Amino acid sequence: MEEVKHAVQDEYADDFSWCYGCGRLNENGLHVRTGWDGDKTVSYYTPREDQIAVPGVVYGGLIASIIDCHSTGSASLALHRKNGHEPGSGVEPPRFVTASLHVDYLKPTPHGVTLKLVGTVEEIHPKRFRVLTEVMANGEVCAKGDVVAVVIPDGFMDK
Numbered sequence: 723m724e725e726v727k728h729a730v731q732d733e734y735a736d737d738f739s740w741c742y743g744c745g746r747l748n749e750n751g752l753h754v755r756t757g758w759d760g761d762k763t764v765s766y767y768t769p770r771e772d773q774i775a776v777p778g779v780v781y782g783g784l785i786a787s788i789i790d791c792h793s794t795g796s797a798s799l800a801l802h803r804k805n806g807h808e809p810g811s812g813v814e815p816p817r818f819v820t821a822s823l824h825v826d827y828l829k830p831t832p833h834g835v836t837l838k839l840v841g842t843v844e845e846i847h848p849k850r851f852r853v854l855t856e857v858m859a860n861g862e863v864c865a866k867g868d869v870v871a872v873v874i875p876d877g878f879m880d881k
Contacts, residue, residue: 724766724836728809729755730799738817738874743791754788756795756841757809763796763841763853769833780831780859788839789825789855789867794818796841797851797871804845818871819878821850831857831864849873 731744731754739747744754756765767788775781794817802808802815809815831837841855850872857865 726755726757729757730795730809730815731755733809733815735814743787754791756792763799765792765839766836768836774833778833780833785857785865786825790820790823792839792841793853793855793869794871796843796853800843800851817874819874821870821872824868826866829864832859835859
C-alpha cells in the first residue's frame with residue numbers, strides 16, 4: 723500500500739491535532755495524511771468495514787470528510803512551501819479551516835480498496851486557498867471536491 727511519508731498533519735501543534743478527519747491525536751479519527759507528489763498533493767485512505775452506504779460502496783459522508791481534510795492539509799502545504807518550508811523542516815505549518823466544501827459524486831466509490839486523493843492548489847488570496855481534489859479508486863475518479871480553505875484566525879481557540 724502506498725503511504726505519505728512526510729505528512730503536513732504530523733507537524734501540527736498538539737492543540738490543532740484533534741480533528742476527526744486528520745488529527746493524529748484523535749484515536750477514533752480517520753487520520754488523513756497529506757503530502758506532496760510533485761506539484762500536486764496526495765493522501766491515501768482505506769475505508770473501514772463500517773464506512774459503507776450499502777455493501778460494496780463507500781459512504782458519501784466519508785468521501786466528503788476525507789476531501790475536506792485532504793484539502794485543508796493541501797492548503798497548509800502550499801502556504802508552508804510558499805513560506806520556504808517543507809514537512810520535516812522543524813517549522814510548524816499554518817493551519818486552515820474550511821470556508822466552503824462542494825463535492826460531486828461521479829460514480830459509486832467501491833469499498834475494499836485504498837482510495838487515492840490528489841489535490842491541486844490555487845492561491846486566491848494570501849489567507850485563502852482553493853483546492854480541487856479528486857478521489858480515485860482503482861485508478862478511476864469517483865468523486866471531485868472543491869474546497870475553499872482559510873488560515874485559522876488569531877483567537878480561534880480562545881474560549
